[in-house]
Amino acid sequence: xxxxxxxxxxxxxxxxxxxxxxxxxxxxxxxxxxxxxxxxxxxxxxxxxxxxxxxxxxxxxxxxxxxxxxxxxxxxxxxxxxxxxxxxxxxxxxxxxxxxxxxxxxxxxxxxxxxxxxxxxxxxxxxxxxxxxxxxxxxxxxxxxxxxxxxxxxxxxxxxxxxxxxxxxxxxxxxxxxxxxxxxxxxxxxxxxxxxxxxxxxxxxxxxxxxxxxxxxxxxxxxxxxxxxxxxxxxxxxxxxxxxxxxxxxxxxxxxxxxxxxxxxxxxxxxxxxxxxxxxxxxxxxxxxxxxxxxxxxxxxxxxxxxxxxxxxxxxxxxxxxxxxxxxxxxxxxxxxxxxxxxxxxxxxxxxxxxxxxxxxxxxx
Amino acid sequence: xxxxxxxxxxxxxxxxxxxxxxxxxxxxxxxxxxxxxxxxxxxxxxxxxxxxxxxxxxxxxxxxxxxxxxxxxxxxxxxxxxxxxxxxxxxxxxxxxxxxxxxxxxxxxxxxxxxxxxxxxxxxxxxxxxxxxxxxxxxxxxxxxxxxxxxxxxxxxxxxxxxxxxxxxxxxxxxxxxxxxxxxxxxxxxxxxxxxxxxxxxxxxxxxxxxxxxxxxxxxxxxxxxxxxxxxxxxxxxxxxxxxxxxxxxxxxxxxxxxxxxxxxxxxxxxxxxxxxxxxxxxxxxxxxxxxxxxxxxxxxxxxxxxxxxxxxxxxxxxxxxxxxxxxxxxxxxxxxxxxxxxxxxxxxxxxxxxxxxxxxxxxxxxxxxxxxxxx
Numbered sequence: 001x002x003x004x005x006x007x008x009x010x011x012x013x014x015x016x017x018x019x020x021x022x023x024x025x026x027x028x029x030x031x032x033x034x035x036x037x038x039x040x041x042x043x044x045x046x047x048x049x050x051x052x053x054x055x056x057x058x059x060x061x062x063x064x065x066x067x068x069x070x071x072x073x074x075x076x077x078x079x080x081x082x083x084x085x086x087x088x089x090x091x092x093x094x095x096x097x098x099x100x101x102x103x104x105x106x107x108x109x110x111x112x113x114x115x116x117x118x119x120x121x122x123x124x125x126x127x128x129x130x131x132x133x134x135x136x137x138x139x140x141x142x143x144x145x146x147x148x149x150x151x152x153x154x155x156x157x158x159x160x161x162x163x164x165x166x167x168x169x170x171x172x173x174x175x176x177x178x179x180x181x182x183x184x185x186x187x188x189x190x191x192x193x194x195x196x197x198x199x200x201x202x203x204x205x206x207x208x209x210x211x212x213x214x215x216x217x218x219x220x221x222x223x224x225x226x227x228x229x230x231x232x233x234x235x236x237x238x239x240x241x242x243x244x245x246x247x248x249x250x251x252x253x254x255x256x257x258x259x260x261x262x263x264x265x266x267x268x269x270x271x272x273x274x275x276x277x278x279x280x281x282x283x284x285x286x287x288x289x290x291x292x293x294x295x296x297x298x299x300x301x302x303x304x305x306x307x308x309x310x311x312x313x314x315x316x317x318x319x320x321x322x323x324x325x326x327x328x329x330x331x332x333x334x335x336x337x338x339x340x341x342x343x344x345x346x347x348x349x350x351x352x353x354x355x356x357x358x359x360x361x362x363x364x365x
Numbered sequence: 366x367x368x369x370x371x372x373x374x375x376x377x378x379x380x381x382x383x384x385x386x387x388x389x390x391x392x393x394x395x396x397x398x399x400x401x402x403x404x405x406x407x408x409x410x411x412x413x414x415x416x417x418x419x420x421x422x423x424x425x426x427x428x429x430x431x432x433x434x435x436x437x438x439x440x441x442x443x444x445x446x447x448x449x450x451x452x453x454x455x456x457x458x459x460x461x462x463x464x465x466x467x468x469x470x471x472x473x474x475x476x477x478x479x480x481x482x483x484x485x486x487x488x489x490x491x492x493x494x495x496x497x498x499x500x501x502x503x504x505x506x507x508x509x510x511x512x513x514x515x516x517x518x519x520x521x522x523x524x525x526x527x528x529x530x531x532x533x534x535x536x537x538x539x540x541x542x543x544x545x546x547x548x549x550x551x552x553x554x555x556x557x558x559x560x561x562x563x564x565x566x567x568x569x570x571x572x573x574x575x576x577x578x579x580x581x582x583x584x585x586x587x588x589x590x591x592x593x594x595x596x597x598x599x600x601x602x603x604x605x606x607x608x609x610x611x612x613x614x615x616x617x618x619x620x621x622x623x624x625x626x627x628x629x630x631x632x633x634x635x636x637x638x639x640x641x642x643x644x645x646x647x648x649x650x651x652x653x654x655x656x657x658x659x660x661x662x663x664x665x666x667x668x669x670x671x672x673x674x675x676x677x678x679x680x681x682x683x684x685x686x687x688x689x690x691x692x693x694x695x696x697x698x699x700x701x702x703x704x705x706x707x708x709x710x711x712x713x714x715x716x717x718x719x720x721x722x723x724x725x726x727x728x729x730x731x732x733x734x735x736x737x738x739x740x741x
Contacts, residue, residue, distance in 0.1 A: 013721075014639070017632055024628050028621060060468045060524040066475050066543075068437065068464045072527060073559055095435045095464075097606065104602075104609040106435075156438075157428035157590055173435075173610060189439040189563045218527050234475070237543065245400075246621065249393050253625050256386045257632055263383075320613050 015297070021257025022301020022342065026335050027308030028250040033331045034313055036243050038324030042171040043235055044228040046110065049121040049168075052089055052198030053207035055227045057220045063230040065108065065171075068094060069195040072218035079197055082213050084205035089118040089198040092184035095173075096155055100145040106174030107137070107155070111184030118198065120178050125149055126164030132183045136164035138175035140321040156187050170322040172235065198224070251338060258301070259346035262294050266350035274357055286354045291347040298343035305339075306332060369657065373664035376641055383636065384669070390629030391673025391714070392680060395707050398622035399681040402703035405615060407685075407696035409607040411541035413600040415477065418538070420487040421458075421568035422577040424599045428590045431602045433477075433566075435464055440591060442562040447588045448569060453580040455572040458487045459564035461554040467507065467547055468524040472515035475544040476507075478526060480554030480565075487568040490548055495519060496534035500550045505530035508545035509537050525549060526557040542695045569593075623710055630673070631718035634666045638722035642729060649731035658726045663719045670715040674708065 047055075047064060056079055058069040076090050092111035097104055112118035114128050120136050126149040129136055135153065142148065142165050152159050160179070169176040185193050201210040207223055214221040222230075266273070273286055313325035377384050412434050416424070425448055430438040445459045461480030466473050481489055481500060490498060490506050496519045500506055505525060512518060512535050522529050530549055539546040555561070571580045577595035584593040594602070638645070645658055678699075685697040 013635075017635065021628060021632060024624065028625070058465075059527040060473070061466045062473065063466070066464070067466050070463075070527065070558060094437050097430075097432050097436055099431075104432075104606050106610060154429055156430060188437055189441070190558060190561055192559070234543075246397060246618070249397055250625065252393060253390055253629060256390050256629065260383065260386050260632060260636055316617070323613070 018258050018262065018297040019301045019304055022254050022298050022339060023304035023308050025250045025254025025257070025342070026302050026305025026339055027312060029247050029338065030306060030309035030327055030331055030335050031312050031316075031325065032243050032247050032250070033334070034309065034325040034327040035316075035323065036239060037326040037328065037331075039172050039235060039239060040232050041326060042324050043231050045168055045171065046108075046176055047198075047224055047228055047231075050089065050118050050198055051087065052200045053224050054199040054201065054211050054214065055222050055224050056197040056199060056214060056216065057195075057222070057227075059218050059220050061220055062222055062227065063234055064093070064196065064227050065231050066234045070190075071194045071197070072216075073192060075216050075219055076194055076197060078216045079199060079214060082210075084202050084210050084213060085199055086202040087117075087200040089116050089200075090181065090194045091118045091196050091198070092181055092188070092193050093195045094184060094188060098153060098155055100147070100153075105141065105145065107177040108171070108174060109155070109177050109179060109184065111179050111181040113181050120164065120166035120169065122167040122169075123164050124167045126162075129163055129178065129180050129183070132180060132186065133158060133160050134163045134179065134183075135160040136166055136178040137162055138169040138177065139165040139167050140170050141175040141177075143321070158183075158187060170324075172239075175322065251342065254301075254339070254342045255345045258294055258297050258342060259349035262290060262297070262346055263350040263353075266290055266354060270353075270357060273354060277357060283355050286357075287347070287351055290350055290354060291344070294343040294347040295340075298339045298346075302336060302339040306335070369660045369664050372661045373668055376661070377665055377668055387630060387634070387669045388672045388676055391626050391670055391711070392676035394622050394626030394629060395674055395677035395711060396681045396684075397625070398619050398707050398710065399677060399699065399703060400684055400697065401615060401618045401622075402706075403681060403685060403697035403699045404695070405607060405611055406698040406700050406703070408542060409604040410698055411696055412607060413603050414538065414541070415546055416596055416600045416603060418491040419568060419596070420491075420570070421596055422571045423454075423569035423581045423584065423593055423595055425457075425567035425569060425584060425588075425591055425593045426565070428592050430592055431594065431599070432606050433462070433599075434603060434606060438462070438565045439563045440565070440567070442564050444588060444591060445564060445567050448567050448584055448593075451580070451584050451587050453572050453575040453583055454569050455575075456486065456570040458482065458485050458568045459551070460485070460488045460566050460568060461551060461558075461563075462565040463526070463554075464544070465526055467511065467545075469511075469515035469517045469521065472511070474511050474514075476511070476525075476547045477544055478554070479546060479548050480551040481548050482551040485551075487570060490534065490536035490539065490546075492537045492539075493534045494537045496532070498534055500533060500548050502550050502553055503530055504533040504550065506534035506536055506548040507532055508539040508547065509535040510540045511545050511547075526554060528553070528557060619706075619710075623714070626670075626673075626710065626714045627717055630666060630670055630714050631721055634662065634669065634718050635722045635725070638662055638665075638725055642725075645726055645729055646731055649729060655727050659719075659723050662722045662726060663715070666715040666719040667712075670711045670718075674711045677707075678704075 058071055061067050061069045080088055094109050096107050096109050098107060119128055124139055147162055149162055152161050185191050201207050211221050211223055309327055313327060316323055316325055426438040427440050430436060445457055448454060449457045463478050465476055465478045467476045479488060494509055519532050521532050571577055581593040581595050681699060685699060689696050
């Protein structure tokens, strides 16, 4: 232990380098994991914040974000008549692209009836849309595109006035915007169009029972939690492979850096290791010295890396507020385990040269 | 300079583990950036496939709609005849379009569903590998990959647009990372939407010799409340959508790749210099100037980065060949601009990575070589 510590701290730059290597790697892994979680949380923000435990969609559609749902005419009335239905929020949703300053951006446009609910849950400025040419948009999007309440914005073939700003409404492909349901009906040239119904069960009915009761032809009835899970699956198809790839790269780089530093430290101390061998130390003792060095570097690096991830996450959210980074204790646990693994793998790199070391080397000129 | 290079090369090659770690690290970091660029370029290519293969010279959409991906466009059905009457228009075909889920057994997949009028000569499937190449009522043509995955074939029934349709044809080249394209009859699509007299896009073929841009402007001038774009402009808008909406993610990943590459190269060059302190001391004692030694260090950094760049490029090149075979619908495309950017990254990394060891060499005491014992 003493040997390991002395070996490691003798050259401060080298020690700092190995710590920096682990810290970069750990910080990167945590940041990516937090970013992924943030993407998922943002994706379910609307459903999480809108009342209702059961979602009614077009037959065959089981997600909220990925497709355009069109309910059969009369579905809303049919649902309202089912016993055990406490409240129905009808909405029309459509993804639209708008352009400001020569840059394209997306709105997940929600049409709702202010009396029924389903509108912005965190209105930070202005008011809800009262007329057909009015719009509530996300605060971050408004700031990025320099839009203030009272300004107008082209949406499809309409010019609409922004009357309010909402918060917590950004997501991976733009942000959520709100308009009256009649606005969406006329924008999409479909009078009476309904995309989804969010249904709340009466107190004496469980959501599962209500779901089974809502057998309206041409519709798909799901628990809200299942719809959220399906949206995540859709996102995972696009997001998980690149993020997984980057986590793997960060991990390999961490192992490489720590391994290299310890390897060099070992090579340079060959003489000393030889001497220790010559006075009777087993290979195993030497391995331990190397492994402890790797563990110390990994432990310090992990602490710094966690700090780095929080700092980078905060900086990222300040730079681009549409990104959300959620670093959870569980992720830190995983990272601790992976840094331990990094240290063990890194210690393997110099292990071979130690095993081959001749005790006699110490006596050579 | 050749002595410098020789020293640098020897210094690098002396320790194989270190060389592999250094080159591998740089290669990983650079391919991170390269592969990501290639993925986005590939996705952009896939997005425009339908536009490119539809056979239309001009796309007419609801005013303000300049894209196809994920959006909605709804025009009164009467627009088709008005467009047909515009000089320079040889042919006009209306289509209906929506992003929907197709269900076959347990398999459900997001699809762009196109409603095609009977006898449509534009906008239909361009490579039908099995079955019919046109659809009637109650029929659908789906992507071959989707059918294979779902275990369905011609004659089987799928759920689409809230109803059912029988597969009559399988098409190729109609799948991307997130969705495939499916074709149903115009009448089915319209009935599902409550029978409202609307169309999504009008596909236009221009008269021989007419320019698509000119005809597009003429359509916009003569028919109110719509947007008309040449197919080339429409495809360009679609590519811009991917780039604009992923620009921030790409720049974050670029920063990460850059930092990782920098850390790895700086460390390996530093360690290589450290291990050769004695030799550098000898050179100094023999009268070598600091600048000569700097050059050796810099040459080492440049060499390992250049090697790393080559390996990273080869690796990404390999990915572009292998990934499309994986059946994910993912396609990669390495662009010239991306190569230049990553090359510049690599150069900057080499320069920055050399700073630390250069300082070390400059503070080196030539007398170190005469001391006995290990060097720290």
